[in-house]
Amino acid sequence: MERLESGRARLAQHWRNPAVRNLAVILGILLILCIAFAIWYSRYSSAQLKQEWLDREAARVGLLAAENPEWAEEWIGLLARSTSPSPDETENGHRILERYGLDTAIRSGWLPVIGDYRNRTLWSLILGACGILVLAAALIYRESSRQQRTIRRLAVSMENAVKHNKPMAYRLYEDGDLGLLASGALELSVRLRETIEQLHREKAFLKDTVADISHQLKTPLASLMIYVDLLQDRRLNTDHAAEFLDRCRRELDRMEWLTLTLLKLARLEADALEMNINESPLQATVQEAVSSVSRLAEDKGVRIVVNAAPASLAVPHDAHWLGEAIANLLKNAIEHSPAGGEVALGWEQSNVFTRLHVQDQGPGIRAQDLPHIFKKFYRSSDSGSGVGLGLPLAKSIVEKHGGVLSVTDNPAGGTIFHLTLPLHPFPSSPSNLTEL
Incomplete structure (x- = not known):
């Protein structure tokens, strides 16, 4: 797994995070839903506006046909005309409408078609936005809950590893920062367990070594005490005194060799001894x-x-x-x-x-x-004189x-x-x- 360098992470490194990719997928889904809703609503609103306009015009044509059939035919002809009105006709029509107060300052509520279209658009947009926000919140909450569950499992697993010296029960293998965190936590727990086991081994080794050293030194020390007591006897002749002194010397040499050898072993095992190879x-x-x-x-x-x-x-x-x-x-x-x-x-x-x-x-x-x-201190037989x-x-x-x-x-x-x-x-x- 690639390690991220310290400092600002690049876009490619951000993209390796599953959470970033999932968030991008969520935003993509929401964008597609917004576009689909806009397309659907534009078609639906235009169809509704067209239907209401036709209904309004049909009512006027029916009213004119009941009173003045010739005016109804002429009105229908104007409505069905495919050519656009000229600017003069449009300006002339606006002047006529202004006489009856029908200008841009008129309130939308006085025109039922416009009022209905405004209310429908307002509530449709509000409901659509609320729906998309609820969906976005649900998706983000789902992704956030997944990450929280993952982090919690890692935390519980690390706690068991640290406090109870247990192997991590939960392991996460994925890219991104969370994957690096999980990998680092796993490596840390393994090294911690190895360190604790090493400490136990060293403690047991130290205990055995101290016991072996005390056992090995007990014999020459006891011999030295006996020989010293004998040498203090004034009745001891010169030949025996020389023999006892020679034995004391041998026991001291043995203790010196044992001590120096143990120091050499300790320096070698602690990697504190430099060799000139x-x-x-x-x-x-x-x-x-x-x-x-x-x-x-x-x-x-x-x-x-x-x-x-x-x-x-x-x-x-x-x-x-x-x-x-x-x-x-x-x-x-x-x-x-x-x-x-x-x-x-x-x-x-x-x-x-x-x-x-x-x-x-x-x-x-x-x-x-x-x-x-x-x-150390292991002897396969008693035939040798070593320790x-x-x-x-x-x-x-x-x-x-x-x-x-x-x-x-x-x-x-x-x-x-x-x-x-x-x-x-x-x-x-x-x-x-x-x-x-």
Whole structure:
């Protein structure tokens, strides 16, 4: 539906309004009725005037025929004469009539034909005008009532949408300003419902997040309190004190990592994190990610195997953030791989995308857990040491690059994560799109 620009509307835009078209139809009908009434009344009035004139002349001829038949014949001859009287004859006749007071100053009531014609014309015009006005009022009232019913239905539907969060039950699809108003009201109600639903989802998410954070922080805090109480014991020897201090340090590191990861997720979800996406070699980013988890792999006894990357593999990405996403995938694979196992990292490239595979030799993911593994604080098993934030963070970072992160089971055992990045990503912000 075409939007009307602000300012004065053109005639064509006015004509798109059904109310304007209906009013034009009403005025056209009234005009036709007025013309038809004028034609009918002119014929009717002339016929009546002619009949009354003939009756008057017939009465005079009958009176003359009874008294002077020869004058009646002469009078009839004058009446039937087709030629127009000369100016002299007309002037002479007026002088004769003036002798008897029959001039232009005579009152119409003294001439019955003229009086009857005047009264008939007056009342016919009054009744005709009243009839046309009544018809015009009825048609305009009908059109106005239709518009009022439409506006009232829209108002009631909008009230239900605003106050009761219900979808608009009444929808109007037509051109013109009222159609634009109805379309805008429908769009507003849809956005309002989406906003309310989003607020409910965010409220539920905030509630769950607070509960999960409190649960995750409760364990390290309890451990810290116990270790602090033990350290305050003067009977504690030096070796135990060093061990307790090391455990306190690990718990503090865990709390710091949890807090920083939650802040990163919050910034990514709020679209408040700017990424410096440049076309650069992806293999260098992968090597940095492998280096960051090499110590964890050594402690776990897991070997990381990186297949040779295709030549000149350059992908638009932010090396820091994408490296963190790959590192989280590697950490997850290492944690779920058995000691002496292997984590393989492979490549796949086409003219449209580049895909990175991270494969482990763990027990795999159960089918009922697959739809939930990218949710915050979700853990498919107790074999890992994570808290369920690495995969959601990796997924948010990949999607910020315009890519897709997915997971499948490996028929040979284990799990395969697929990180797909487009070679020509779309703009991540709608403001960067060119408006057509």
